[in-house]
Amino acid sequence: MNEKKTNKLKILNDPIYGFISIPNELIYDLIEHPYFQRLRRISQMGLSHLVYPGANHSRFQHAIGCIYLMQKAVRILRFKGIQISKDEANGLYIAILLHDIGHGAFSHALENNIISGIDHETISLKFMEVLNDEFDGKLSLAIDIFKGNSPRNFLHQLISSQLDMDRLDYLNRDSFYTGVAEGNISSERLITMLNVKEDCLVVEEKGIYSVEKFIVARRLMYWQVYLHKTGLVAEKLLGKILKRAKDLTFNGQKLPASKAFTYFLEQKSSIEEISIETLKTFAKLDDYDIFSAIKEWISFDDKVLSKLSESLINRILPKIEIQKEPLSESYIETIKKEVKNTFNLTDDELNYFVYTGRIQNQAYDATKNNIQILYKNGTIKDVTEASDHLNLQALSNTVYKYYICYPKK
Template sequence: MNDPIYGFITIPNSLIFDLIQHKYFQRLRRITQMGMSYLVYPGANHTRFQHAIGCMYLMQKAVNVLRFKGVTISNEEESALYIAILLHDIGHGPFSHAMEHSIVNNVSHEDISLLFMEKLNDEFNGNLTLAINIFKGDYHRNFMCQLISGQLDMDRADYLKRDSFYTGVAEGNINSERLITMLNVVDNELVIEEKGIYSVEKFIVARRLMYWQVYLHKTGLAAEQLLIRVLKRAKQLHDIGEDVFVTKTLSYFFENKISMENFSSKTLEVFSGLDDYDIITAMKHWQNHGDFVLRKLSDMIIHRNLPKIKIKDKPIKEKSIENHISTFMRKYNISREEAEYFVFSGDISNQAYQLKDKRINILYKSGKIVDITKASDHLNIKTLSKPVTKYYICYPKELHI
């Protein structure tokens, strides 16, 4: 297949081909990679499908580089690495993260990815067992687990470059090929050779910039929060017997309280048919619903009439929130509970590099291994390992005071 970023990508074997062809994986064509970010960056309509294929391509590069440097990787391990990275996001729901916070209870996409992988393992006669062990971080060769989930994994190496490409935000355009070329393994741990230190610095800085400029962009954040609230409201109305249009697939998640404890094989099968289109279709209907909250929230998203959002360095004062809530209640003659769907606050946090675990280690020619924060002469790298938290308040534009 032809990728706009990497060019032609070859599928390494028939098992990978069959997994890509499977309906569970094809669903990812209907899940946007960046949720509501297309409302800010019109080009950001790329999908989880494209990202997963890109990750597999980078993993092929990584395997070739490591083998060239004398790291032994068997054919079974190679295939397992491709499968694990290909399927690492298969459990994402509509618009990526919104569903995790609204119509299922504390079920993460990683949990659902694992359930999909186990179901596929049954279908493919146990051929995914090694991939599942690597995905879970249980395999004894730790560097393989780090390639799937670490601070310099193939997931990040693709999404930073891909999201930068589709949003047009050049600051995120990392040199993933250079980073992969500098990979090596020492004592079962992934390291970056000394020559690659500047590429790592660029990678960490790019990650920070992409979070503030793209992933935590205030307009995208406001849109995602509206989406979470519109789904909550629809489910709340459904639960008290109101007539709320839902697609057949979405209705299952409205009629059942889904948590990790009762996420059955039937639930998984229904979930495999759920995608962005279910939510968009429902919201187009909800624009005409009798309930003020559901109607207005849906209309705001569909027509991109997004709320005003202010971001501050300190927590939002209760008085400010109260003023906006009471003004909105009076304006539309609605209850406090209804007004709180439109006026709300929260916080966002950005930590470009985590010092605690899964570190990025630099390998010097002398054989010495040093964490990037100590190896780098870039003043900001250590600073970037500290989390930065900001606080926001959202309220409809008509309340702009």
């Protein structure tokens, strides 16, 4: 006799927040779904563990943390008299739970490399639509909130803005697992200071210092962690490995890889619309597929792929130079000539070993989804106008840096 499985596990223990309760059986069933369970095998911070050994946490942990913060935000706003229905609250929980379900292997490191032409938000939405069919339309409101189609704007802002539950969790979580204390923010105080004015999410005046600390923490985490030069060069190396593997595949060579990984290696161009077949295959792909293949490629008979793969697996990373001004063409050519001669490379092979690029950091964007401060008299100001922090206006400017990567001698 087939008895319906009962959902017994309602509480998870999280190292950041302690015990996290699952709101209802629908949320539990979504967490149990294979599409969501895949996030256990997707690194939250790509290859940052090569810099910070503790940074091995997953997208799964982040998503669970986000739903905890969203429950807290709903309770606070209701306490302050903001009407949020049971269906709207559930829509928020589902939307924040699934907001990163479309991330591919190693999160941002391989975005637009595995499926070229489509970002992870688009894939997340596609997963949500497929799950909505599977769950008889119960995700419809969550999808509207995720897309910003809900008639209540502040609901979308809780999912995606410059002070959303996503950012509040990942800054604290990544700070915890890397041990970089500068990212430690008071998410509880920030959420407690939230309110809604004219259908917009705002922060009450007494929370302005917490917002300032949040923006500064975000800037520091980007320079110290997300854009750390060793993590950056490791991710660029991973991208070069995948490019070489694809180039060899297009030229008719058969590389050892899982079926799911092979499917994407054989994809010849960017796609505008992701098919159900592609989505189901993507759902089978995770960090393990990529690393298992790269370990095999060390012994592959293509010297470029072999050398690049060995460099990543054994952490013999290229040298990276970063500076504030663009690199001169003459300097780039000098590096290329030296590497070409030292390693006896063709011009085509050289592009896999010497490469340049630009990184950018903008802690706060005052032009969109900005953080509004609510004063006691009911007026609202952008945080850069409301703050007396001397550097806050400067932090809204985009800072660019330029890099070159090449093999160590």
